[in-house]
Amino acid sequence: MRVLGIEGTAWCASAALYDAETDSVLIESNPYEPDSGGIHPREAAEHMSEAIPEVVDAVLTTAEAEHGPDAIDAVAFSRGPGLGPCLRIVGTAARSLAGTLDVPLVGVNHMVAHLEIGRHQSGFENPVCLNTSGANAHLLGYHDGRYRVLGETMDAGVGNAIDKFTRHVGWDHPGGPKVEAAARRYAEGNDGPEDLLDLPYVVKGMDFSFSGISSAANDAYDDGVPVEEICFSLQEHVFAMLTEVSERALSLTGADELVLGGGVAQNDRLREMLASMCAARGARFHAPDSRFLRDNAGMIAVLGAKMAQAGDTVPISESAIDPNFRPDQVPVTWRSGESVARGRAPGSDDKTDADRRGAEATVEIVPSGEPDAADRRVIKRRVPKEYRHPGLDRTLRRDRTVAEARLTSEARQAGVTTPLVYDADVPNATLTLQYVGDRDLAAALDGGTERVAAVGRYLARLHDAGIVHGDPTTRNVRVGVGDSDTQTGDGEANGTTAVDDRTALIDFGLAYHTGHVEDHAMDLHVFEGSVRATAIDPDPLIEAFEDGYATVGDDDVLDRLRDVEGRGRYR
Numbered sequence: 301m302r303v304l305g306i307e308g309t310a311w312c313a314s315a316a317l318y319d320a321e322t323d324s325v326l327i328e329s330n331p332y333e334p335d336s337g338g339i340h341p342r343e344a345a346e347h348m349s350e351a352i353p354e355v356v357d358a359v360l361t362t363a364e365a366e367h368g369p370d371a372i373d374a375v376a377f378s379r380g381p382g383l384g385p386c387l388r389i390v391g392t393a394a395r396s397l398a399g400t401l402d403v404p405l406v407g408v409n410h411m412v413a414h415l416e417i418g419r420h421q422s423g424f425e426n427p428v429c430l431n432t433s434g435a436n437a438h439l440l441g442y443h444d445g446r447y448r449v450l451g452e453t454m455d456a457g458v459g460n461a462i463d464k465f466t467r468h469v470g471w472d473h474p475g476g477p478k479v480e481a482a483a484r485r486y487a488e489g490n491d492g493p494e495d496l497l498d499l500p501y502v503v504k505g506m507d508f509s510f511s512g513i514s515s516a517a518n519d520a521y522d523d524g525v526p527v528e529e530i531c532f533s534l535q536e537h538v539f540a541m542l543t544e545v546s547e548r549a550l551s552l553t554g555a556d557e558l559v560l561g562g563g564v565a566q567n568d569r570l571r572e573m574l575a576s577m578c579a580a581r582g583a584r585f586h587a588p589d590s591r592f593l594r595d596n597a598g599m600i601a602v603l604g605a606k607m608a609q610a611g612d613t614v615p616i617s618e619s620a621i622d623p624n625f626r627p628d629q630v631p632v633t634w635r636s637g638e639s640v641a642r643g644r645a646p647g648s649d650d651k652t653d654a655d656r657r658g659a660e661a662t663v664e665i666v667p668s669g670e671p672d673a674a675d676r677r678v679i680k681r682r683v684p685k686e687y688r689h690p691g692l693d694r695t696l697r698r699d700r701t702v703a704e705a706r707l708t709s710e711a712r713q714a715g716v717t718t719p720l721v722y723d724a725d726v727p728n729a730t731l732t733l734q735y736v737g738d739r740d741l742a743a744a745l746d747g748g749t750e751r752v753a754a755v756g757r758y759l760a761r762l763h764d765a766g767i768v769h770g771d772p773t774t775r776n777v778r779v780g781v782g783d784s785d786t787q788t789g790d791g792e793a794n795g796t797t798a799v800d801d802r803t804a805l806i807d808f809g810l811a812y813h814t815g816h817v818e819d820h821a822m823d824l825h826v827f828e829g830s831v832r833a834t835a836i837d838p839d840p841l842i843e844a845f846e847d848g849y850a851t852v853g854d855d856d857v858l859d860r861l862r863d864v865e866g867r868g869r870y871r
């Protein structure tokens with residue numbers, strides 16, 4: 301099968317021919333280069349209307365010269381997300397070409413194409429995918445017939461966050477490669493570990509935010525900090541955040557493969573950090589060649605072929621473009637297989653006497669070999685992360701160790717079951733904690749409506765005390781093995797149920813004090829995200845969780861949660 305792909309969501313007018321038999325891809329691209337500032341939608345659309353016919357013609361001519369008039373079996377196009385005026389031109393071109401050639405039309409989600417090209421090239425079966433492009437930044441994992449958004453930016457896309465700084469400095473678009481070059485100059489000009497500016501580092505579970513860091517970088521420039529130093533620090537912070545959330549996604553799902561996609565993935569430093577993180581945890585990592593990372597029609601044609609082979613084509617009358625097309629809206633017709641969270645199947649976490657490793661820390665259980673010993677303790681060490689700058693690494697490990705020791709105890713005072721903290725060795729980022737529960741909630745999720753209701757009540761009590769957990773995933777809740785779903789609560793609004801006694805919240809390293817409804821709602825959003833990413837039937841669990849929250853907590857927080865989801869770029 302041969303597929304002609306067309307891409308033009310924002311800046312890159314591109315056409316490609318994918319030959320599935322030989323697995324070869326020919327790409328013709330013509331980029332839009334703004335004279336000044338960022339991408340202007342109208343100018344970009346004008347560029348598309350000139351350049352799309354040219355690149356399509358070039359590819360079609362080559363295809364027909366080699367394979368004759370029936371060279372093309374299907375036409376695939378980027379249906380979204382992207383700029384409406386650009387997408388409309390691409391859509392019109394694709395429909396008319398499919399009509400002229402009398403072949404089926406395939407409507408491709410651009411972000412899923414960024415993911416699938418990495419999976420295709422690596423041969424990985426079930427990877428977590430990190431998409432780092434201009435307008436987007438998110439983690440995707442296959443679960444129950446869709447690519448779920450495991451985590452994402454709460455505001456700007458990663459490329460846009462970097463480009464915002466370069467516009468402020470007066471550099472032309474795109475800024476990413478210039479920041480990379482300046483950061484390299486800074487690193488090469490230093491002998492020892494380079495100084496690092498203190499910039500905002502914002503990670504909440506597997507979600508993250510860039511708006512603060514762009515503004516802080518702009519302010520540093522206005523204050524006269526050398527631009528190379530800012531570029532270096534910006535990269536170190538932003539890419540460490542992306543690497544950290546990727547590690548969390550691997551840890552939460554139990555996956556051992558990571559693929560990278562999107563224009564920012566052309567950056568060597570980002571690739572180096574991700575490769576280092578994966579090597580340290582024994583996971584495999586793949587980043588495609590640059591021509592498949594930046595926007596290109598090759599990835600559209602490759603996914604288009606998989607979809608066409610699965611019969612997933614679209615009648616012209618239903619082929620409208622969608623500027624807000626989310627990756628989790630796409631039914632994944634071209635692959636089958638297990639959930640990415642297969643490593644977290646029920647029972648997989650039963651071995652309580654084994655030492656574990658989370659995303660951040662290693663956990664040693666002492667004494668080992670006596671599963672029922674009442675005096676079991678856990679020694680949690682936040683190990684240095686080779687991938688991040690030593691200064692940033694030290695700060696994060698220290699601050700989180702202090703926060704965890706303090707807030708684990710404060711949470712208990714607020715009526716939440718948490719481990720006792722026996723010792724905090726801050727210089728070594730090591731805590732000694734009481735052993736709690738029998739297994740992670742992640743391994744006991746399905747059918748556990750009572751357990752998630754208890755988590756809802758816990759978060760409400762925390763919030764009431766002005767504390768957010770910051771990372772309340774199903775891996776950070778420990779549950780009792782004896783509990784079954786038939787144990788119902790006592791019914792008292794604030795009462796403790798039998799399940800509560802045996803359910804504990806752990807891992808308060810990202811916890812902090814705040815009374816803001818928005819921060820409280822984010823906690824709920826993170827928990828629900830982890831349930832959706834791993835449960836077989838998430839809806840009853842989410843409902844029970846919210847009911848649990850509502851019995852103790854503030855309705856404003858649940859209202860705000862609806863807002864966060866509506867605002868969410870993808871959910």
Ligand SMILES: C[C@@H](O)[C@H](NC(=O)OP(=O)(O)OC[C@H]1O[C@@H](n2cnc3c(N)ncnc32)[C@H](O)[C@@H]1O)C(=O)O
Pocket residue numbers: 309310311381382383410432433434435436457458459460462463474475476477480562563564565566567568593594595
């Ligand atoms: C929806 C679609 O139109 C959009 N496309 C897009 O953002 O173009 P993409 O080619 O994936 O990424 C462009 C971004 O990639 C950044 N970039 C390119 N080379 C870079 C480098 N070496 N280091 C850092 N960023 C880089 C640019 O600064 C720019 O922000 C998307 O995929 O979100």
Ligand SMILES: Nc1ncnc2c1ncn2[C@@H]1O[C@H](COP(=O)(O)OP(=O)(O)OP(=O)(O)O)[C@@H](O)[C@H]1O
Pocket residue numbers: 548551552656657658659660661662663678680719733734735736737739740775776778806807809
């Ligand atoms: N107090 C405890 N009692 C029993 N088990 C524990 C305790 N603390 C940690 N564990 C186990 O160790 C695992 C990792 O611990 P923790 O979540 O604190 O580390 P982490 O590296 O921050 O993990 P992540 O970032 O992946 O959530 C937990 O999922 C749990 O299975």
Ligand SMILES: [Fe+2]
Pocket residue numbers: 410414433434562563594595
């Ligand atoms: Fe893109």
